Amino acid sequence: MSALLYGIMASFTQPENIATSPAFMLWMFPLLAAIAVIYKTTKLRALLTKVFLRETLVLFGVLSGFMILAIVVLNLLVWLITR
């Protein structure tokens, strides 16, 4: 048990190995999900499970869509400038 605990704690003392690749961008999704959940938790008058899940999913979709659009536009700009 204590070996497991030390193992878990030790994983917080060394950074993870994250490569510079387009897949790096996928790390934005958990953060966007957290933002959507907290925002909707503080905004909805009644916290009904079904409504909460639907509203959170919609906000997550909107945020993700906007971020993907921003990535596409910025990449397009870089491509136009550097070609």
Next chain:
Amino acid sequence: MRFQNKADYWLWLVAVALAGWVIPGGGHFLIRQPKRGMIIFITITLTFGLGLYLGSIGIIDSVGGWAWYIAQMMATPAVWILDHLARHGAYQSYGRPCDLGQIYTAVAGLLNLLAVFSAVYMAYAGRGEFIGREE
């Protein structure tokens, strides 16, 4: 909730804010919104924990990364202890993992600040009330 005088009322609001800062979602538990409190606690703890896991506790740096540190401190005062641990140990974090870790932990802190404001406003305006309009 009824109060004897205005000082009690202000003390109550401060207690709600402090509870929300010390334990994410604690303010909502105090004002009897346990469902909100639980969601906030789980989400902020996971976001902050993921940030620490990605970048290690080396991302908490009150000297070199003081601007990030202010945002991280909003998540919980326990960040102060982590900062001491990180400064007295040899925990280094650079590059992408450091960036990601700082972003995750700082956003977790700022989201907790939003949750604290929400809890204090609910305590101030009455149960079921919130800042702004419903969406």
